Amino acid sequence: MTPVFAVIDFRRAHPVLVRALLTLLFTCLALFLTYFFDPLTNYNLATGAAMAIVILGLSFLTGASGQVSLGNGAFMGIGAYAAAIWAVHHTTTPLVGTLALATLVGAAVGFLIGLPATRLRGPYLAGMTIAFALAFEPLVSIFSSWTNGDAPIQTPLLTPPGWLASLVHAPTSSLTTTNMWLADISIVVTGVAFFFMANLFRSRTGRAMRLVRENEVAAELAGVSLPRARVVAFMVSAAFAGLGGGLTTLVQGSVQSSTFNLGLSITILSLLVIGGIGTLSGALLGGLIFAYSQNWITWIEGKTGISSTSNLGGNLKGIIFGLALILVMLLAPLGIAGSIRFVILRQFKKHPLTRPSQSSTPQ
Amino acid sequence: MSRLHLRRIAAPALAVSLSMGVAVLGLTAASATAAGSPGVTNTSITIGATVPLTGIASTGYNEVAKAANAVFKYVNSKGGINHRKINYILKDDCYNTPGFGCTGTPNTTTQTQALLAVPVFATVGSLGTPTQESVRNLLKSHGVPQLFVNSGSEAWNNPSHYPMLFGWQQSYIVESKILGTYMNKHLKGKKLCFLGQNDDFGGGGLQGLKDVHANPALVQKYSVTSLVLGGAAYFTPFIKAEQTASCKVVFLDTIPGATAAALGNAAALSFHPQWVISSVGSDPITLHKESSAVNDVGAITFAELPASTDTNPWNAWDRKVLLADPADFPGFTATTPMDGNMAYGIGWGVSFVEALRAEGKNVTRAGFVATLLKTTFQTPALTPLKYSKSNHEGLLGGYVDTVTSQTATTAVAGKTVYVTTPTTSSKVVVTHKVSTSVPAWLQPG
Numbered sequence: 001m002t003p004v005f006a007v008i009d010f011r012r013a014h015p016v017l018v019r020a021l022l023t024l025l026f027t028c029l030a031l032f033l034t035y036f037f038d039p040l041t042n043y044n045l046a047t048g049a050a051m052a053i054v055i056l057g058l059s060f061l062t063g064a065s066g067q068v069s070l071g072n073g074a075f076m077g078i079g080a081y082a083a084a085i086w087a088v089h090h091t092t093t094p095l096v097g098t099l100a101l102a103t104l105v106g107a108a109v110g111f112l113i114g115l116p117a118t119r120l121r122g123p124y125l126a127g128m129t130i131a132f133a134l135a136f137e138p139l140v141s142i143f144s145s146w147t148n149g150d151a152p153i154q155t156p157l158l159t160p161p162g163w164l165a166s167l168v169h170a171p172t173s174s175l176t177t178t179n180m181w182l183a184d185i186s187i188v189v190t191g192v193a194f195f196f197m198a199n200l201f202r203s204r205t206g207r208a209m210r211l212v213r214e215n216e217v218a219a220e221l222a223g224v225s226l227p228r229a230r231v232v233a234f235m236v237s238a239a240f241a242g243l244g245g246g247l248t249t250l251v252q253g254s255v256q257s258s259t260f261n262l263g264l265s266i267t268i269l270s271l272l273v274i275g276g277i278g279t280l281s282g283a284l285l286g287g288l289i290f291a292y293s294q295n296w297i298t299w300i301e302g303k304t305g306i307s308s309t310s311n312l313g314g315n316l317k318g319i320i321f322g323l324a325l326i327l328v329m330l331l332a333p334l335g336i337a338g339s340i341r342f343v344i345l346r347q348f349k350k351h352p353l354t355r356p357s358q359s360s361t362p363q
Numbered sequence: 364m365s366r367l368h369l370r371r372i373a374a375p376a377l378a379v380s381l382s383m384g385v386a387v388l389g390l391t392a393a394s395a396t397a398a399g400s401p402g403v404t405n406t407s408i409t410i411g412a413t414v415p416l417t418g419i420a421s422t423g424y425n426e427v428a429k430a431a432n433a434v435f436k437y438v439n440s441k442g443g444i445n446h447r448k449i450n451y452i453l454k455d456d457c458y459n460t461p462g463f464g465c466t467g468t469p470n471t472t473t474q475t476q477a478l479l480a481v482p483v484f485a486t487v488g489s490l491g492t493p494t495q496e497s498v499r500n501l502l503k504s505h506g507v508p509q510l511f512v513n514s515g516s517e518a519w520n521n522p523s524h525y526p527m528l529f530g531w532q533q534s535y536i537v538e539s540k541i542l543g544t545y546m547n548k549h550l551k552g553k554k555l556c557f558l559g560q561n562d563d564f565g566g567g568g569l570q571g572l573k574d575v576h577a578n579p580a581l582v583q584k585y586s587v588t589s590l591v592l593g594g595a596a597y598f599t600p601f602i603k604a605e606q607t608a609s610c611k612v613v614f615l616d617t618i619p620g621a622t623a624a625a626l627g628n629a630a631a632l633s634f635h636p637q638w639v640i641s642s643v644g645s646d647p648i649t650l651h652k653e654s655s656a657v658n659d660v661g662a663i664t665f666a667e668l669p670a671s672t673d674t675n676p677w678n679a680w681d682r683k684v685l686l687a688d689p690a691d692f693p694g695f696t697a698t699t700p701m702d703g704n705m706a707y708g709i710g711w712g713v714s715f716v717e718a719l720r721a722e723g724k725n726v727t728r729a730g731f732v733a734t735l736l737k738t739t740f741q742t743p744a745l746t747p748l749k750y751s752k753s754n755h756e757g758l759l760g761g762y763v764d765t766v767t768s769q770t771a772t773t774a775v776a777g778k779t780v781y782v783t784t785p786t787t788s789s790k791v792v793v794t795h796k797v798s799t800s801v802p803a804w805l806q807p808g
Contacts, residue, residue: 040480047473137588144561150587151562152459152497157504175479175505252472254497256459257588259470263462294468317466 019198027191034183035168039175042183043251044291049186050247052287053193055272056280057240060197062269063278064206065233066213067117070265071129072241074136075113077260079106079242080249084153085146087250091156099189099246106242107235114234118227133262140257152256155249158182182251189247193240194280200236209233270321274328276335285337293317400727401507402484403447408719408726411452411478412489413498414513418457418465419591420491423619423649423704426692427513428453428488430708433688434716438805440687444719447726451487454478459494463591471498485510485728487715488531488708492516492563499525508728510735511711511757515643516563517785520756527732529750531711531757534785535564535616535641538665538761539571541781542614542639544791545663545763546577550612550637556581556605558625559616568616568641574787581608585621595624602628605636612637617644623654630657638662647769648702659766663775667744667761668710671701672771676800677743681709683807700770706743713742713805720804741799745780759784760794 011018034042058072079102087098113132120128140147147153160181165172168180200206211219212229220226249255271290276282297317300306306313332339402409414428415421428451435449443449454474455467468474471494478486479501485508489495492514499518502509503525511531512519515538519530546555557572557579559565565584572579583601590597602625605613613636615622622644629635638659644650645664650657669675681701685692692705719726722734740748746760760782764772783791 038480040476043473043476047470134592138586138592141561141586141588149561150493152493154497154500157500173504173506175482178504179476252470252497253500254472256493256497258458258460258493261460261462267461315466 015202016199019195023191023195023198027187030187030191031184034180034187037180037183039179042179044295046179046182046186046251047248048287048291049183049190050244050251050287051268051271051290052244052283053190053247054241054244054268055275055286055290056194056197056283057237057244058268058272059277059279059283060201060209060240061233061237062272064201064209064213065230067230067233068122068126069129069234069237070126070262070269071113071132072237072268073260073262073264073266074133075106075110075238075241076245076248076264076268077136077140077255077257078109078238079103079245080255080260081140081147081153081245081257082106082242083246083249084155084255087155088153095158095185095250098250099243102246102249103239103243106245107239109242110235110238111231113238114231117234118230129265130262133265136260137257147257150257152254154254157253158185158250186247186251189243193243194283197240198280205229205232270325272335274324274335276338276341279335279338279341281337281341282335285335293321400484401482403726406443406447407450408444408447409450409452409481409483410485410487410715411454411481411483412486413454413456413471413474413478413494414488414490415458416453416455417467418455418469419460419463420458420618421464422652423646423702424490424513426702426704427490427708429688429691430685430705431488431712431715432691432708433684434709434712436688436691437684438716444716445724445726447719449716449719452478452481452483456491456494458491459497471495472501475501479505479507483507484726485527485731487511488513488711490514492518495519499528503527506728508732511714513707513711515567517567517756518563520754520785522752522755525755527728529735529755529757531714531748532707533667533758533760534756535567535643536571536574536785537756537759537783538641539568539614539616540575540783540791541760542641542663542665542763543572543575543577544781546612546614546639547575550639553611553637554609555579555612555614556583556608556610556636557614557616558583558585558601558605559614560584560618560621561586564618564641564643565616568614570787572614575791579614581605581610585617587618587621590621590624595627598624598628601625602632602634606632606634610636612639615640615644617641619644619646619649619653622659623650623657626650626657626659627654640664642666642703645766645772646703647766647772648700649704651769658769660768662766664764664766664772665761666703666764666772666774667746667758668703668706669743669745669762670764670772670774671703671706672773675743680801680805680807681706681743684709702770710743714740714748716805717741717802741802743799746782746794754784756785 054072054076061067061069082105083098083102086101117125141149160172160177164181165177168177170176208224208229211224212226216226271286275286301313328335334342412428416425432451435451439448454477456471456474457465457467457469459469459471461469475498487510490513495512496518508527510529515532515535517534519528557569559568561584615625617625622640640659640662642665645659645662647659650659671678685695717740718734718738721738722731735750742748744758745762746758748758760780762774765775767773780794781791782794783789
């Protein structure tokens with residue numbers, strides 16, 4: 001038994017290190033797989049991963065601090081435009097720098113939006129975030145000297161390095177090499193973002209957030225500053241959304257304000273609910289659904305013979321999405337990934353060996 | 364591995380593996396490319412386009428690529444071109460805007476990547492200025508020709524930076540120069556006001572007017588996003604300002620939805636200037652679909668293709684082609700009015716098949732572009748379609764039309780054909796129409 005408890009001890013003593021190793025493991029596995037995927041799959045993984053980061057940010061805001069936001073599409077747009085405007089004028093900045101800028105700008109705007117949010121609860125907070133989401137496109141239109149107005153900004157395409165080209169035995173310019181590079185970058189950035197969030201969630205700040213969500217009075221009594229917690233939650237959520245937006249822009253090579261409308265914010269929240277609020281795997285699943293839902297619809301249409309131009313076929317996506325949302329909220333409110341995790345954890349908790357012990361010290 | 368470790372990592376590992384497994388499900392089958400150009404085999408050529416089949420820009424515009432598809436199907440039914448059938452893949456990008464009834468993937472880059480994965484030989488007839496601007500670099504970096512972009516922006520006329528990028532219709536500048544010339548002659552002395560879109564559509568349009576010294580007294584620009592958010596009420600201040608300024612002639616560089624908003628507001632305010640409307644937003648049938656309450660009867664507009672009511676040999680052929688494609692045009696009969704979108708799609712559809720035929724048996728991307736640059740096309744358009752090393756724009760002229768009913772337009776000014784180029788200094792000249800009839804190889808039978 002001693003080696004087993006030694007492992008528990010190790011994990012308790014060095015949680016960050018264990019999380020880092022796990023992140024490294026999953027990231028390397030995903031990077032390894034991109035070598036075998038075709039270019040379109042790699043591209044979809046890249047955009048899906050970027051969206052997973054955005055969903056994770058909202059997961060923190062809603063799951064950790066209990067604040068509903070229907071404005072994360074706009075935060076994503078802000079990060080997207082920050083990255084685009086910078087990348088167009090400063091082509092020599094490394095990718096990390098541009099993404100860091102997008103994250104910081106997101107956080108700054110999150111701070112601004114978070115301030116009035118401290119005074120609002122429930123539907124009023126949701127209403128404020130909706131107003132922000134609606135204001136995004138007109139603001140981009142007004143500040144057209146910066147944003148190119150309604151027209152897109154084209155950013156320099158990400159070019160893969162020579163060593164990757166030699167690895168896949170294809171020219172740097174080929175779709176295989178280019179899209180593999182896009183997927184690799186996105187996977188690494190997503191790994192870093194998820195590692196950060198995993199630590200944040202279990203840190204003192206994260207625990208304070210969850211206490212605020214559960215019981216505000218108890219939180220205040222425990223010395224947690226409510227306004228500070230709420231603003232920090234918005235900042236983190238917006239920073240993640242900005243990072244996801246910046247990454248999406250650089251992967252796609254262009255940004256346009258029409259993408260970041262209220263519908264996108266609602267989509268992000270829906271994907272979060274279906275995937276699972278408050279879980280890392282839920283955000284990943286949400287990103288995957290975002291990238292692949294159209295492919296799955298087409299597959300279903302192929303198998304069932306429904307024509308995509310018929311009334312049913314044209315609305316299939318909405319029907320399935322809406323149905324999934326209703327079913328999840330009724331039957332599995334933790335979301336798909338959240339429910340799976342809950343079931344597995346419950347199984348392990350039943351086993352005598354793995355039941356959480358009363359004392360924290362081993363025999 | 365001990366069960367303790369499993370507990371903590373099982374769920375996320377399961378989720379990630381599930382994710383990966385499902386991603387693998389989404390793997391598109393590797394397509395067998397023939398030794399030769401991508402998208403070309405001995406028996407087929409695969410081309411594609413990103414178009415707004417559903418969503419915000421779909422009214423009317425979703426017919427354009429389908430009309431071209433009807434041409435391709437017709438040619439396929441006659442054996443194809445050099446024994447190759449044309450396989451046209453349409454991807455719905457909803458004009459890169461989610462919502463508004465979009466059932467496709469509202470992201471032009473994603474849909475273009477899907478086309479690249481097929482792979483397609485070229486994109487032919489993708490629609491939209493912002494949408495196609497955003498994928499220019501992607502297509503260029505992978506050597507995929509971007510042909511016959513459905514838009515009048517000057518952005519496609521950039522041979523030095525984008526040698527494989529070609530427009531088809533005349534640019535907004537060319538259209539305005541011609542309409543401005545007409546206004547100078549026939550509406551002289553009447554106060555002119557301008558209302559245009561706040562991008563290169565309105566920008567080019569205004570530039571063209573100024574180039575021919577048809578300077579508007581009042582210039583206003585609208586934003587599409589504001590129109591979408593605010594509806595027709597967004598246009599009320601614009602129309603009121605024109606009424607207050609006593610505009611006698613109002614030039615609209617507007618998309619159909621915006622034209623409808625302008626006309627609707629004007630009717631409500633009892634404001635009846637002479638409307639001069641860009642071909643982009645003047646088609647009466649499309650306008651009726653946008654809003655059955657308004658019509659632009661009496662408006663002056665521009666047309667690069669003959670009116671559907673003209674006794675033009677191409678019109679009868681167009682109708683045959685559309686009738687033969689009930690999949691794309693269900694319910695189309697011998698008397699269904701043909702709108703401008705159908706004629707437009709057939710126009711560049713014919714251009715593509717003519718170019719393909721001119722290239723011959725050996726089809727390559729570079730060869731096709733070379734063929735485009737040296738072929739004189741015989742299309743339904745009123746002016747010659749002739750590309751060159753300095754002109755990747757396409758058509759350079761047409762008629763001035765008037766809208767005569769809710770379903771038809773007719774040429775004015777004695778069916779004069781005006782031609783010009785986008786450069787400021789070039790004049791608008793009158794030319795003889797290229798008398799085109801349907802080439803023998805396209806004739807039915």
